[in-house]
Amino acid sequence: MTIKVSRRVFSAGILATGVVGTSRGSFAQGTPKRGGTLVATWGGGEPQACYVPAGGGSSPTFSSSKLFERLARRKMDGAFEGVLAESWKPSADFKTYTVKIRKGVKFHDGKDMTVDDVVYSVSEIWKKYAVASALTDFAGIDSPDADTVVFKYSNPTPEFFFASTLCSPVAYILPKHIYAGSDPVTNPANNAPIATGPWKFKEWVRGSHFEYVKNENYWKKDEPYLDRLIIRYVRDPAGRAAAMEAGDIHIGVFNPVAPPDIKRLTGTGKFVATPKGYEEAVWSTTLECNMRNPVFAKREVRQAMFHAVNREFIAKTVYYGYARPGTSPIYSPNKEFFTADTFKTGFDPKKAAALLDAAGFPKKADGKRFTLNLLSAGWFQENGKVGAYVKQALEDVGVGINLTVPDRPSSIKRIYTDYDFDLAISNQANPSEPVPSTTQYFTTDGILKGVPFRNASGYSNPDVDKLVASIKVETDPAKRKALVFEFQKIITQEAPLLPLVELESITLASTKVQNHSNDPNFLAASWGDLWLAS
Amino acid sequence: MQRFEFLGRFARNRGALVGACLILLVALMAAFASVFFPTDPLRIVGLPELWPGEDPEFPLGTDSLGRDILSMIVHGARATLLIGLFASAVATIIGVGVGAIAGYFGGWVDEIAMRAAELFQTIPNLIFVLTIVVILGSTLTNIVIAIGIVSWTPIARMTRAEFLSLRDREFVQACRSMGMSDFRIIVSEILPNALPPVIVLSSLVVAGAILFESAVSFLGLGDPNVASWGRLVGDGRQLIRSSWYICAIPGIAIMITVLCLNLVGDGLNDALNPKLRDR
Amino acid sequence: MAGELASPTPALRGSARRTAALRLLRRRLIQAVPLMLGVVIINFCLIQMAPGSFLELMTAENQVSDPATVALLRKTYGLDDPVWMQLLKYIWALLHFDFGFSYRQNMPVIQAIWIHLPATILLMVSSIALAISIGVAAGVVASMKVRTFWDSLVSIAAMFFYAAPSFWLGIMMIVLFSVKLGWLPVGGMMKIGGNGGVLDILHHLILPTLALGLFYAAIYTRVMRSSMLEVAQLDFVRTARAKGLSRNKVTIHHVLRNALLPVVTILGVQMGTVLAGSVVIESVFSWPGVGSLLFDSVSSRNYPVVLGIMVLGSLVVIAANIAVDLIYMWLDPRIEIR
Secondary structure (H helix, E strand, O other), X not given: OHHHHHHHHXXXXXXXXXXXXXXXXXXXXXXXXXOOEEEXXXXXXXXXXXXXXXXXXXXXXXXXXXXXXXXXXXXXXXXXXXXXXEEEEEOOOOOEEEEEEOOOOEOOOOOEOOHHHHHHHHHHHHHHHHOHHHOOOEEEEEEEEOOEEEEEEOOXXXXXXXXXXXXXXXXXXXXXXXXXXXXXXXXHHHHOOOOOOOEEEEXXXXXXXXXXXXXXXXXXXXXXXXXXXXXXXXXXXXXXXXXXXXXXXXXXEOOOXXXXXXXXXXXXXXXXXXXXXXXXXXXXXXXXXXXXXXXXXXXXXXHHHHHOXXXXXXXXXXXXXXXXXXXXXXXXXXXXXXXXXXXXXXXXXXXXXXXXXXXXXXXXXXXXOEEEEEEEOOOOHHHHHHHHHHHHHHHHOOEEEXXXXXXXXXXXXXXXXXXXXXXXXXXXXXXXXXXXXOHHHOXXXXXXOOOOOOOOOOOOOHHHHHHXXXXXXXXXXXXXXXXXXXXXXXXXHHOOEEEEEEEOOOEEEEOOEEOOOOOXXXXXXXXXXXXXXX | OHHHHHHHHHHHOHHHHHXXXXXXXXHHXXXXXXXXXXXXXXXXXXXOOOXXXXXXXXXXXXXXXXXXHHHHHHHHHHHHHHHHHHHHHHHHHHHHHHHHHHHHHOHHHHHHHHHHHHHHHHOOHHHHHHXXXXXXXXXXXXXXXXXXHHHOHHHHHXXXXXXXXXXXXXXXXXXXXXXXXXXXXXXXXXXXXXXXXXXXXXXXXXXXXXXXXXXXXXOXXXXXXXXXXXXXXXXXXXXXXXXXXXXXXXXXXXHHHHXXXXXXXXXXXXXXXXXXXXX | OHHHHOOOOOXXXXXXXXXXXXHHHHHHHHHHHHHHHHHHHHHHHHHHXXXXXXXXXXXXHHOOOOHHHHHHHHHHOOOOOOHHHHXXXXXXXXXXXXXXXXXXXXEEHHXXXXXXXXXXXXXXXXXXXXXHHHHHHHHHHHHHOOOOHHXXXXXXXXXHHHHOOHHHHHHHHHHHHHHHOOOOOOOOOOOOOOOOOHHHHHHHHHXXXXXHXXXXXXXXXXHHHHHHHHHHOOHHHHHHHHOOOOHHHHHHHHXXXXXXXXXXXXXXXXXXHHHHHHHHHHHHHOOOOHHHHHHHHHHOOOHHHHHHHHHHHHHHHHXXXXXXXXXXXXXXXXXXXX
16 A cells, blocks of 8 residues: 555656656665764755744754654554554543553653653643644543553544644653743753754754764664764755765755756766655645635635646646646545545636636626736745746636735735735645644634634635534544545535645655655654665 | 037947947837737746747747746846836935935035935945835835935935035025025026936936846845846746756846946946046 | 155154044044934834734744733733834843844844854955955056056956846856856855865855955946046156156056055945845855845844844944045045044
8 A cells, every 4th residue: 555655656756757766665775784974954944943842844843853752653654653652542432542651761861751741741732832733622631650641532533633643743742841830932942952862962053053963872772873963954955956966965855956956966876866755744835715805705716716727737847747736635645535536626727717707707898807916925936936827827817916925924924814815825734634734724713813824715614614523523434534535525616725736845865875765754753763874 | 509519428438329229229128028029928938948049939048937038038128127217216316305405505404414324325235125125015116215215325415515516606696696495596506507417326326226126136025026137037046057048148138238327327427527537 | 755745735644643543533433323323213113114013923933823922922022112112122232232132043133143244254355355456456457558458358347247236147157167167166155064174165255255246346446447547647646757766666656555545435335235245145155144144034024133234234334434534544644534
């Protein structure tokens, strides 16, 4: 199953675009070699702090996930695996989960990790900052004995949902003795964390790099294989390409270099590029309609917006083939919940025009039906290009467009606080579990003014709310799957927000690096098992 | 007679003549952009990243999305020239206003005006422009105003100096004794005599404004609905390994335009301030 | 020296010059106070005009939605005070070199700027040095061979570099020297993983220096040429020539020294533009200086840092102007305190 999915992803992206991938499937060979320093980078900038309790985006997630650990992780084959938890079990009514905590784990400062740390982290950090939206039914956590905690929920909670919560990228176990009694957001330890992971924080040279060293007392025997891990920040893709070429950086995650450089570097035979390792954090570029504009009252008008846009073109030209057309709010690599059997709003300008005519918006004398403000969020350079294309595509069906591409802060404010747009191009990254990451873009309780990456379209439909509520508590996996399929059918037809393209994130690594891209969210993995071949 | 003399002096500077002709050409290009290229220049019309000459339909090639670079350059000429002219107009209005009042009235008015000019010269200009544009929003109007705000000080100083030397001349004193209002004296008597050197400076401000605008757009803070030359350079920046022409072509356009404006400025200087000719 | 003896007014000498310099310095420093105050107020007002408070942007960026946390941050940043109070507090803090706190870097603003300052100063100094040496040399050559092939060549080159946008020049040089020829690095200040050896930094410094410096070299060339020609017409030079001194000697001893004055003046005036120009060049070359910091801060709406850079930038300009006045005095003994 796993192989099939990753192959499909693989062939859809890398092979189809003629990019050299790798001949090996697992990026691992032989027995691990010990020692050495691995220098890593990623396709973004330096984080605001090494660890941000509320998440703070991919950058602090990348830097903190090497130090902190979660209770569990998901493996490439889709199975869940305990990390700081050894096991978990639901009660018969699925309202409590009993979790066995791993023994013999020490924090980097030598103190033992205990159930108290877990209770503190869940109730003070997870519930308040890190995974608050996944814990709305959370009713408390107890520790009946020294290696057990009990999660209590006010409603039945599906197993997959519970396990996914444990695996959430920043659902870390924090040292209570460092954080208790302080404001976790401004705790100075956020810039020099004390945690349990395979890597110990050593130094942060601002504007340059983090230096992490091997945790000699790590609970997993033999790991980490490397002595040192450097996370280096390079401002621009060309600089990263040059540094990788010079052998100064071994691995770059999340699109470290420009697409033409991927081809050039893999062509030398010294590098491999892979789309693996992003299955639990699939990015998309989305288009959403602001329901507050009466033009969008009829769903046919919203559908017409999507019919007007050639998603293939966006995938091929803007993303150089490192993307595929999006068809559903659940993304195609999601093998638990994705269905291709949805309402189709593919490229069909004639149909778009017909729908708009029928909805009562004929072309006026100036050739326009109505004019909309299109806001394309400027945090990714590509969004500006997608915006330029969508503007043209919509103008072709008689919709006048004023395009703005504000920078990151303004975009966040205008889309998610001021709702100051008619159409918005934004991005989201979702794990397999659709609740709440995916569903909160569509439910009424997702309309939270000022909270970014939620329901900004203002779409509110009691049927969808009810459906999502039942997805949330349905504990039978098969029934749950059917409900999620139904959700996808409704949303694709209602079209308040749909992905234009699913992005294929790329990891570029030297062929020396072993064991990489072996986690469905590799950027947020601990990297204890990486090693360097000579 | 005087006019012929002016033209003659201007034309004697061969560089200025060439510059003026080229600027005229760019201006014509800008004026008739919609005639040559009736469709929106930001339209995707072909395959992406076609090199100049690769497809005869796109003599200067296409950019990363498949937009016609020639069309964007021609339409960009309009945006670029208009921004330059308007920014220079803003700077000239502020500069002449402040300079005239300072030079005519003198005393504490002059002191305040000159301190203000010094203040605006103290703040690093491009940083000021960027901050204004970011804070007030990336629209053409804001960019024009921001450039005007940082460019008025030399004009004010020049105007002030001219006014200082003119305000005590006989003809001004005659006007004053006739009971003419200060405002009329400033506008209708002194200003016309003070203008020639100011015009030279204003023409140079146009060139400076074009450079400012291109830097702002290059940094991605320009107006996304406008195909300005600076933005084209910025857009092409990620592709210098494969398609460096996307950066090169609009940059050449900026350079030629600015160069010609400078040449015209030199020529105007020669023609209007003959005493400074050999500088 | 013959030049000084031939000067129109007798020169100030020794201790008299020193006291004159000190008086000038004092006067300039006193004048700088209202100027700085003006800079602070202008910038403060500008930021007040921003749509939406930076707190809103900041909470959005860090995904803080808890009202209690937001209220706490409001208090921390003093946003509940009236505007004039905020301004007074800011000025008061500035007097103690407290430029505020940068939430993004999680450190005081002054420290954030301090970290980035050496890179910018290095770039500015090398660019100005390049500009002056090329500008003076080319200007002298052009003026000595006036209306010859060399003169035209220098003038044409100066015109081109004066008109080319520096960021474009930088990119074109990257294309040529880094991408095509592979001689020089595409950006950054040192090799990734390197520990900043002098040669390594110099290697990275070449292209940014050229991109930033050539524009100013063009200006200095033009100024130097016309200034040389003008000074050569002055009486004392003619006198020196009439006394039978060789042409080269006259040029170097008399003309050059006096012709440098306008270059020095322009240098002072342009300190701010050099600093501002480095914003763009630093962006092109990923140079880790104040320009990069400014650009990041501007795009993350980190207003305390933006304000801090503006204020410090203005300070640099004022300091440069004072320095120029002093250099001027030293170069031209005729100048007394204006």
